[in-house]
Amino acid sequence: MTSKDFGVREGELAVELPAKTDAGLYYIGRIRTPWRARQDCPKNARESDAVCTIELDEKWSAGLKDLASCSHIIVLYWMDKSPRNLVLQVPRHYGEPRGTFALRSPARPNPIAMSVVRLLGIEGGKLSVVGLDCLDGTPLLDLKPYFASTDSVPDAVVGWHWRGD
């Protein structure tokens, strides 16, 4: 283990990354948002009702059939600017070290972000959605229908985060 590299803060822990990757991803489009710098992004997606645009590359556009009938979709995207070696990190707004897998921080071994968004409409290969908080130009990895029957757990609890509110 090592904690050299890009400004690891006190209490943070970085590990040596594996020598090679195990599988490859295709970027299938880009996400267009109003945010050009990390400090401009909303802290979480419910903080903003900005309409964002998901631009799917034409190659894949036939895959959008039937998706317009979904009120909500799952968007997977690639946080390509994030360090991948942090296992403990100190989020600025919490101030104490947390395990990476207990956080939604973009810094993780595989920086895949998951957002549930409200779908406003689809025109050609462009989807208008509400509920994203990422940088403009973020690479798109996947779109999926959101099924309340398997994906919605209204009474789920994140114990470390719960403040009684």
Add this chain to the structure above:
Amino acid sequence: MTSKDFGVREGELAVELPAKTDAGLYYIGRIRTPWRARQDCPKNARESDAVCTIELDEKWSAGLKDLASCSHIIVLYWMDKSPRNLVLQVPRHYGEPRGTFALRSPARPNPIAMSVVRLLGIEGGKLSVVGLDCLDGTPLLDLKPYFASTDSVPDAVVGWHWRGD
């Protein structure tokens, strides 16, 4: 476009995959389930209350700190046996072509599956969970806390799927 390859069914459409991938994934562990063949897997995760085990590689285990306080977690995993070139597919139990992005089928450009699971406990690097439906040995990509505030949408609708029930 082409529709050669692995048994594309009538009504399905395959595209030529890009010549190269854009980013790399690390397998960070393996998922242990009772299912050794695809036909044995539950059709969806709510069909089974089998307890499955997520084995996180030791390298990353410090990242589990604080996760045990979560009642539910998001599991991302890699469907490494799936074709990646289908944009229209005919799921056996629906019988008509659907767009890949309107389905949760493992066949998609980036075969990343997302499941919301109930966390029973963590011992060392092993998590006991309920709510998975994948093959034994499936590669693990990520674990995240499930926040009801952003991830739960009880009234979400998948129009093409809705049968009034």
